[in-house]
Amino acid sequence: MEENKVVTIYDIAEKLNLATSTISRALKDHHTISEKTIKKVKKVAEEMGYVPNTLAAGLRGNKTQTIGVLVPTVTQPFLSSLISGIEITAQKSGYNVIIMQSNDSYEAEVSMAKSLYGSRVSGVICSLAMKTTDTSHFQQFVSKDIPLVFVDRVPKDFDTFKVIIDNYAAGFKATEHLIEQGCTRIGHLTAGSKFGNLYTERMRGYLDALKKHNITPKEELIVDLKAVTYEEGVKASNKLLDLKTRPDGIFASGDIMAVSAIQSAKKRGLKVPEDIAIIGFNNDPISEIIDPNLSTITHPAAKMGQISAEIILKNIKSAKKSAEKGITYLDTEVLVRESSQKN
The missing domain is CATH 3.40.50.2300 (Response regulator)
Known part of the structure; x- marks a missing residue:
């Protein structure tokens, strides 16, 4: 047999001098084929390295x-x-x-x-x-x-x-958690305007949680990322941290954004969570590696x-x-x- 050649039922049929239909039925344990022939066909097929083409059979x-x-x-x-x-x-x-x-x-x-x-x-x-x-x-x-x-x-x-998942409810819970920790000026990192309802629903939950607790949403505290990357997260985080009155909490709609926020805050000498509390979204593995460990929303x-x-x-x-x-x-x-x- 030529090296690297794909073995087909035609090759097995030629070797055993049997019809291809017989080989095909034998490989499928068809009741019309004797047990002796089935064993012989399967033995030769294995020796020749035959692999069934499931895609062709499916087609x-x-x-x-x-x-x-x-x-x-x-x-x-x-x-x-x-x-x-x-x-x-x-x-x-x-x-x-x-x-x-x-x-x-x-x-x-x-x-x-x-x-x-x-x-x-x-x-x-x-x-x-x-x-x-x-x-x-x-x-x-x-x-x-x-x-x-x-x-x-x-x-x-x-x-x-x-x-x-209910992205609205998840966004609401994340924001309310920060409020329960005493945060009153909560920033939000999102990608909603460019990347669909998944992020806009999380932001809607954020806004409604603020309203429920009589906190007026502020446009300057919502930063829309150009892309969901660490680099864009750093830029967005620094926009919040550069504000005259910086936030005391950040809800990031993805863990990579939240990690960038933690590291950006630490580079400025801010303590997390004492100076600024941060929560992410997804429970990615990085959330347990970053110091301090990242609070997040589970995403099953x-x-x-x-x-x-x-x-x-x-x-x-x-x-x-x-x-x-x-x-x-x-x-x-x-x-x-x-x-x-x-x-």
């Missing part, structure tokens, strides 16, 4: 036992945990997972959605790119009854399954992945596709650590 049957996962990136801790939750659940049911990352590009997302459709995946789980406003490229899945779940970053108007990424995969699997197996395209909300909690604990 013939118009399904691939594969779930497509389209996310902005695989490097963020939240999204890697989300993917892990999806994979573990899918594999238990015999499904493979194809992972594609848009790198927050709308154009890439459109192209990758088309690629997943062309690969005839059995279902799709997507967290939208930040720059996506038009989601018509996902309609191709719905039109062919391919189950589609949006998770975390979801479109407002698209009739399908969605798995999210793996659970969100698990539930998304369960919805896909349920609707693949269901003879009648579910008519209810509902939203599944998962709970979040305030995880209090050193960075905000004044009291």
Whole structure:
């Protein structure tokens, strides 16, 4: 056998002088093939290094036992945990997972959605790119009854399954925690104007928590980042710390922003939380590494992945596709650590 050549059932058939249909049925333990022949075919297949082409088999049957996962990136801790939750659940049911990352590009997302459709995946789980406003490229899945779940970053108007947290309630809880620690001038680091309703909902919770406690929101205390990066977080934090009357608390709508705020404050000789209390969002691993440890909002990424995969699997197996395209909300909690604990 030629080195690196992919072994097919035709090669096995030639070696055993049997029909390819016989080889195919034997490899599947078909009842029309004798046990002796099945053993002989499988033994030769193993010796020759034959590997079944599950994708080709899936294409013939118009399904691939594969779930497509389209996310902005695989490097963020939240999204890697989300993917892990999806994979573990899918594999238990015999499904493979194809992972594609848009790198927050709308154009890439459109192209990758088309690629997943062309690969005839059995279902799709997507967290939208930040720059996506038009989601018509996902309609191709719905039109062919391919189950589609949006998770975390979801479109407002698209009739399908969605798995999210209540970002408004989480933003409210984070801000109220700072108020309970005695903060009255609370800054907010966000990316809402550029990157969708996920951040705007957290900011809406922030504003309503202030109003509930009779604290007047101030425009100068809300800083909108150009990108969700450490570098942009430093710039935004310094805008707050440069104010004539600096904030005594900061709610950052992402842990990387909160970490930049802690380090920017410490460089100025400020004590966290004594001079300025800080809380983040996501419970990324960095929140336990930074000194002081970062208070944050839990974001059940793996659970969100698990539930998304369960919805896909349920609707693949269901003879009648579910008519209810509902939203599944998962709970979040305030995880209090050193960075905000004044009291």
